[in-house]
Amino acid sequence: MPSTPSRPLKLGREGLLLAALAVLCVVFASQSEFFLSERNLTVILRNSVDLAVICAGMTIIIILGGIDVSVGGIVAVSAVLIGRAYQYGAPDWIVVVIGLSAGAMLGAMNGAIIAKTRVPPIVATLGTMYIFIAILFLVIGGVWISGLPNTLSFLVLGEYFGIPVGVFVIGAIYAFSWVLLRRTPWGQRVVAIGCDEVSARLVGIRVDRTKIQAYALLGMFAGIAAVLYIARLRNVEVNIGTNIALEAIAATILGGANIRGGVGSLIGTLLGVLFIKLTQNGLVLIGVSSLWETVVIGGLLVIVLVLDALEKRRTE
Amino acid sequence: MRDPLTQRMVFLVGLLLAACVAGALLSPHFLQASTVGFLLQYVPVLGVLGLAQTLVMLSGGPGIDLSIGATMSLVGLAIAALFTAGVPLLLACVIGLVIGGLLGAVNAFLVCVMQVPSLMGTLATYFAYSGLALALTGGSPIGGIPDWFGTLAQGRFLGIPIHMWTVFVPLAIALHIMLSRTQIGTHIYAAGNDERAAFLSGVKVWRLRFALYCFAGVIAGVAAIMTLSWFQAARPDAGDGMELLSVTIAVLGGAHIFGGIGRISGTVLAVLIVTTMQVALQLANISQAWQLAAIGLLLIGSVVADNAVAEKLRARARRAPS
Numbered sequence: 001m002p003s004t005p006s007r008p009l010k011l012g013r014e015g016l017l018l019a020a021l022a023v024l025c026v027v028f029a030s031q032s033e034f035f036l037s038e039r040n041l042t043v044i045l046r047n048s049v050d051l052a053v054i055c056a057g058m059t060i061i062i063i064l065g066g067i068d069v070s071v072g073g074i075v076a077v078s079a080v081l082i083g084r085a086y087q088y089g090a091p092d093w094i095v096v097v098i099g100l101s102a103g104a105m106l107g108a109m110n111g112a113i114i115a116k117t118r119v120p121p122i123v124a125t126l127g128t129m130y131i132f133i134a135i136l137f138l139v140i141g142g143v144w145i146s147g148l149p150n151t152l153s154f155l156v157l158g159e160y161f162g163i164p165v166g167v168f169v170i171g172a173i174y175a176f177s178w179v180l181l182r183r184t185p186w187g188q189r190v191v192a193i194g195c196d197e198v199s200a201r202l203v204g205i206r207v208d209r210t211k212i213q214a215y216a217l218l219g220m221f222a223g224i225a226a227v228l229y230i231a232r233l234r235n236v237e238v239n240i241g242t243n244i245a246l247e248a249i250a251a252t253i254l255g256g257a258n259i260r261g262g263v264g265s266l267i268g269t270l271l272g273v274l275f276i277k278l279t280q281n282g283l284v285l286i287g288v289s290s291l292w293e294t295v296v297i298g299g300l301l302v303i304v305l306v307l308d309a310l311e312k313r314r315t316e
Numbered sequence: 317m318r319d320p321l322t323q324r325m326v327f328l329v330g331l332l333l334a335a336c337v338a339g340a341l342l343s344p345h346f347l348q349a350s351t352v353g354f355l356l357q358y359v360p361v362l363g364v365l366g367l368a369q370t371l372v373m374l375s376g377g378p379g380i381d382l383s384i385g386a387t388m389s390l391v392g393l394a395i396a397a398l399f400t401a402g403v404p405l406l407l408a409c410v411i412g413l414v415i416g417g418l419l420g421a422v423n424a425f426l427v428c429v430m431q432v433p434s435l436m437g438t439l440a441t442y443f444a445y446s447g448l449a450l451a452l453t454g455g456s457p458i459g460g461i462p463d464w465f466g467t468l469a470q471g472r473f474l475g476i477p478i479h480m481w482t483v484f485v486p487l488a489i490a491l492h493i494m495l496s497r498t499q500i501g502t503h504i505y506a507a508g509n510d511e512r513a514a515f516l517s518g519v520k521v522w523r524l525r526f527a528l529y530c531f532a533g534v535i536a537g538v539a540a541i542m543t544l545s546w547f548q549a550a551r552p553d554a555g556d557g558m559e560l561l562s563v564t565i566a567v568l569g570g571a572h573i574f575g576g577i578g579r580i581s582g583t584v585l586a587v588l589i590v591t592t593m594q595v596a597l598q599l600a601n602i603s604q605a606w607q608l609a610a611i612g613l614l615l616i617g618s619v620v621a622d623n624a625v626a627e628k629l630r631a632r633a634r635r636a637p638s
Contacts, residue, residue, distance in 0.1 A: 067435070119619040120573050122380075122435055126560055127619075130612030137605030246443060259436045291451040298443025302426065305440060309430035 013256030017271040021278065028282035035285050042164055046156050046232060048277040049166040050075075050225035051247055052270060055255075056177040057218030058248045059269045063181070064214050065194040065261025070110060070125040071222045071248060072241030073132025078103045078226035080136055083145035083236040092151050100223040106132065107219015111212035129245075136240075146235035156232040169228070170270070173221070178266050180217075190214060194261030243294075250301050251276050275300075321579065324570045324625060328585040335589055339596030346599050353475050355595045360469075360477070360484035361539045361546075363587040365558055366565035367491055368535035370583045372434075373566050374495075375525045376508030376575025381532045382438040383423060385558030386445035389551070391416045392540035393449055396458035396550035405465055413537040419445060420533020424526040442559065449552040459549035469546035479542050487538075492580040504528070508575025564611055565590055568618040590614070 028035040054071055061068050082099045090098070106128075113124045158165040181187035189210050192200040201207050225244075230236065253259060254275060255268030279300075280293045339346040365384055372379045391412045398408035419441070426437035471478040495501035506514035507521045515521050536555070543554050569586035571578030590611065597607050 113616060117616075117620045118623050119616060120378075123563070123567060123573055123619050124616055126563065127612040127616035130560075130608045130615070134605040134607075134609035134612065137603065137608070246439065249439065250443070253436065259433050289451060289454070291455060292447065294443050294447030295451055296447075298440050298445070298447055301436075301440035301443060305426065305432045305436055306430050309432055312431075 013265065013268050014271060017255065017268060017275060021271065021275055024275070024278055024282065028278070028286060031286040032282075035282060040281070040285070044274075044277050044281045045164055045166050047281070048273055049156055049169055050228045050232070051244065051251065051277065052170045052273045053173050053221050053225045053228065054218070054244060054248045055251050055269045055273050056173050056266060057221035058252045059255070059257055059264045059266055060177060060181060060190060060214055061218050062249075062252050062257040062259060063194045063261060063264040064190045064211065065197060066114065066121040066211065066215070067249065067259070068107075068110060068125045068215065068218055069122065069245045069249070070106075070129040070132055071218065072244040073129045073136070074103050074106045074219050074222035074241075075226045075229065075244055076136040076236075076241040077106060077132050077139075078223040079230055079236045079240055080139045080145065082226060082230050083148060084139065086148045086230075087145070096152075096227055099227045100220050103223020103226065104216045104220040107222065108212055108216035110219065111215030114215065115208035115211040137238075140236065140238060144235055144237055148230055148234040148236075150231075150234055152227065152231035153234070154231075156228055173224070174266055174270060181266065186210070186213070191262060194263075196262075247276060247297070250297050253301065254304055321570065321577070321582075321625075324582060324621075325579075325585070327621070328569070328582060328589065332585060332589050332592065335592040335596065339592060339599065342596055342600035342602070346596055349475070351595070351599075353472060353477060355591055356480050357469075357477050357546075358591045358595065359587055360479045361542050362558070362561060362565065362591065363484045363584070364487055364535050364539050364542075365562040366569070366583050366587050367488060367580065368532040369562040370566040370569065370571045370578055370580065371491070371504065371528050372525075372532050373571045373573060374508050374575055374578050375504045375521075375528050376511060377427070377434055377525060378574045379427070379434050379525060379528070380438065380563065380573075381420075381423060381529065382435070382559045382563075383419070383441040383445055384532055384536050384562055385555030386442050386449065387416055387419045387533055387536035388540045388543070388555035388558060389449040389553060390419065390445050391537040392544050392550035392554050393453055393458060393552060395540065395544060396461065400458060400460060405462070409541050412540060413534050416533040416535075416537025416540070417530050418533070420530040420536070421526075423533070424529035427529060428522045428526040446553075446556070453552045455552060457549045457551040461544055461548040461550075463548070465545050466548050467545070469542050479545070483538065483542060487535075488580055488584050495580060500524075505576060508572075508577070510576075561590070561611070564615045564618075567622070568614055570618075570622065572622060573619065 025036065034040055054075070058068065058071065078099045081102050082095050085095045085098050110125055110128055113119055113128070114121050117124075154165055155169060156166055160168065181190065189200070189205050192205060193207055193210060197207060229240070251272035252264065252269050253272075255265055255270070255272035257264030257269065276297060279296055280290070283293055283296065284290050345351070365388070369381060369384060372381045394415050395408045395412040398411060399405050403411070423438050423441055426432045426441070427434045430437075467478060468482070469477065469479045473481055495504065503514070503519045503524055506517070506519050507524055511521055539558075540550075540554070544550055565586045566578070566583055567573060568589065569578065569582030569584070571583065593610055594607055597610070
């Protein structure tokens with residue numbers, strides 16, 4: 001690409017998002033003095049943890065060229081199994097194992113359907129979303145599970161050296177995902193499939209297996225999110241997980257991932273999650289009804305998609 | 317019988333019969349004359365949305381409209397709000413259809429002008445529209461639609477709901493003729509089958525798709541009017557879940573998710589199948605969870621079946637001397 005003298009520096013998506021976050025903070029802080037208080041920032045962080053964890057997996061899936069709209073359903077099923085396990089008196093570690101393995105299994109199921117039957121990922125995961133919600137209804141029976149023990153609450157609510165534990169959780173997940181994606185052959189295979197699946201198959205990459213593994217990984221992250229969700233709220237609602245998939249896709253796209261596959265950034269995704277959660281929190285603080293938050297996310301997504309399209313048109 | 321699309325139709329008719337038999341076995345109330353009217357009451361709203369979704373998918377791209385249900389909610393609210401503000405109801409309905417078309421045009425602009433993948437573009441507008449529907453009303457419905465307006469969706473003629481006679485059946489026939497007998501239909505199939513070949517032979521592919529997204533918006537408006545007449549109130553969540561159901565119906569009816577393959581008759585059968593299943597489970601007092609599970613399985617199963625058909629078509633094309 002020929003460099004033009006008028007654009008000596010390329011800001012990149014992460015830089016743009018950081019700038020946007022800064023602007024957002026200034027705007028909200030000028031309207032509400034509570035916004036930048038330590039307490040509120042901790043609240044934002046706690047609310048972001050489960051979405052952030054899922055988004056790490058979603059980024060990998062979108063880089064792979066796939067999509068998963070059933071993550072909300074996976075979170076719901078994992079959470080309801082965790083809730084039932086607690087009610088039967090299972091200890092924490094068993095509960096965590098159940099949550100993670102349920103998530104990973106449901107994710108692997110998605111992956112197997114997508115890889116083996118060649119059903120487009122959006123359709124397959126729409127279908128499994130229905131099935132997961134059905135499982136949720138059948139297990140939960142229309143009644144909230146509440147009053148669960150708080151033994152895992154430190155994962156979200158606790159602090160180490162004055163830093164919320166959530167930071168460490170997010171850090172660990174993203175470090176793990178980054179290493180997996182950028183420093184292992186498996187990650188290279190994921191990017192290769194996302195760039196050109198046919199070629200990837202021709203050079204001998206086991207595409208189906210990699211896909212199943214990637215969806216299982218996202219499922220496991222959704223299981224972790226379910227554990228964190230229960231650790232935070234200690235109940236399972238009937239409508240758990242309804243918006244998670246859309247928020248996760250929005251955050252990932254905001255963060256610079258290309259829905260056509262091959263391109264994506266974990267750091268960008270994390271900034272996208274922060275952006276969404278800051279907006280939701282800030283709007284409520286400055287007195288806008290929380291009902292507006294979907295409008296704002298949708299509007300943002302439209303703007304970002306149009307900007308991306310314009311950018312692409314200019315570079316071509 | 318050798319034609320895979322005909323096989324598909326036979327399969328769908330079989331599925332419909334199976335759904336009826338299952339309904340009869342599940343509930344003693346199912347095999348009654350009144351069930352027909354009750355069942356057909358649900359068909360038109362879902363049906364027109366499924367037809368619109370079928371057209372968007374047929375034209376390829378790949379095309380999909382995830383915002384169709386949210387558009388329906390928003391248009392319904394707009395009409396009810398206009399009426400409350402003193403606009404005559406029929407004029408409000410016309411304005412509503414225009415609004416639907418404009419909301420569809422936003423999708424069309426994103427997908428066809430900005431070249432955003434349809435999945436992402438309409439997901440974004442789904443967020444925006446359904447959010448607007450909730451935010452503008454604070455989540456509460458707008459009522460006060462007069463009784464005479466209820467005739468459209470509550471009245472019966474020969475035991476069959478009036479909106480079945482006046483909206484769904486005419487629309488399905490018109491679209492069927494358009495697809496099978498007119499140049500527009502040929503162009504839609506051409507665009508869906510091979511975008512480049514269609515373009516090179518003079519089909520204005522993107523203009524066609526633009527028009528179809530706008531059309532889907534208008535149809536969402538039609539669905540909104542029928543819902544308004546049915547419940548005599550506009551709910552901000554009226555179209556929730558309709559986007560997924562309409563995709564399910566289009567795909568179950570044999571429309572290929574990447575375009576080019578599909579028939580109106582398939583979509584009509586698919587609407588009947590899904591509705592029969594829902595009504596049967598409802599009459600038998602079976603948990604809604606099973607309905608969801610059944611729809612999910614149908615959706616995945618029908619695409620799997622579809623791929624098998626496409627595979628067969630391709631195998632035949634390879635065998636045929638060229």
